[in-house]
Amino acid sequence: xxxxxxxxxxxxxxxxxxxxxxxxxxxxxxxxxxxxxxxxxxxxxxxxxxxxxxxxxxxxxxxxxxxxxxxxxxxxxxxxxxxxxxxxxxxxxxxxxxxxxxxxxxxxx
Numbered sequence: 808x809x810x811x812x813x814x815x816x817x818x819x820x821x822x823x824x825x826x827x828x829x830x831x832x833x834x835x836x837x838x839x840x841x842x843x844x845x846x847x848x849x850x851x852x853x854x855x856x857x858x859x860x861x862x863x864x865x866x867x868x869x870x871x872x873x874x875x876x877x878x879x880x881x882x883x884x885x886x887x888x889x890x891x892x893x894x895x896x897x898x899x900x901x902x903x904x905x906x907x908x909x910x911x912x913x914x915x916x
Contacts, residue, residue, distance in 0.1 A: 822890040825882045830904035833876035836867070838905035843867040845900055851887025853897070864897065 828834055834842070846853045846864040853864040857879060862869035864883065875881060881901065885893045 819886060821884050821886045822894045823882060823884045824894050824898050825880055826898045826901045828875050828877055828879045828881065828901065830907045831877050832907065833879065834870060834873060834881075836871065838907070839870040840867045841905055842870055842897060842900060845896055846893065848896075849885070849887070849889045849893035851885040851890040851893050853883065853885040853890075853893055856882040856884065 830838065832838075842855075843865055854861050855864045855870060855873065857873040857875050860873055862873060864870065873879075873881075883894050883897050883901075885891075887893070
């Protein structure tokens with residue numbers, strides 16, 4: 808009786824996109840947590856590059872270590888079957904300033 812082997816082929820071409828941090832406070836605790844939680848929704852391996860550092864996008868602590876301030880360029884890279892979708896979602900979150908600019912604390916009425 809022969810055994811059946813199933814070969815799963817994963818997309819091995821990385822999806823990479825650069826994005827600049829636009830929110831005034833940079834990648835502090837809340838946005839880093841939002842980014843990590845968004846990354847956890849995907850099966851792909853997702854990394855963030857900043858300057859000469861490369862970290863796992865699914866770890867809030869690792870993202871905080873980057874010290875990314877407003878104007879810092881990040882590169883999002885994902886490898887896997889949902890890599891394109893993952894990169895699109897993370898880039899959109901960063902480009903939207905993590906929704907921080909929409910409700911300023913000292914808004915005048």
